Amino acid sequence: MDKFVGTWRRYKVENEKAAFEYLGFPDGYEALKNTECVFTITKNADGTYQDHFKRAQFDINCSYNENSQVEMDFASGKATGQSGVNEDGSECFVELNYRDIHRKHTRTLTSDNEFMQKDDYDNGKCISIQYYKKD
DSSP: OGGGOEEEEEEEEESHHHHHHHTTOTTHHHHHTTSOEEEEEEEOTTSOEEEEEEETTEEEEEEEOGGGEEEEEOSSOEEEEEEEEOTTSSEEEEEEEETTEEEEEEEEEEETTEEEEEEEETTTTEEEEEEEEEO
């Protein structure tokens, strides 16, 4: 995860409206479609990681613990799941269930200062792709 440490701003998204609808927030897309999305990923002194996603009034915090355990705090509730990183550290994922929806979020570095995140809901029933640049 070291390659992902830093602050990242979204510059492009695909299929976000469908994702909002699939997640049960059809009106949320219109209210949030032009708001900034920022990820801040940090490494803790004990070697674990945190990431913080901020979008308008929404704050989502994710703690990457030992043994690939992850806890995500959506503010409206928490979920635990699994995380992983590929061998060269250029791809990582979080996989969990929240509100009866299976979620797998996979980040792939596309350069030293860009990554794309594939958000897969219920094993391909809805997929959205987000693109981020590092500050």
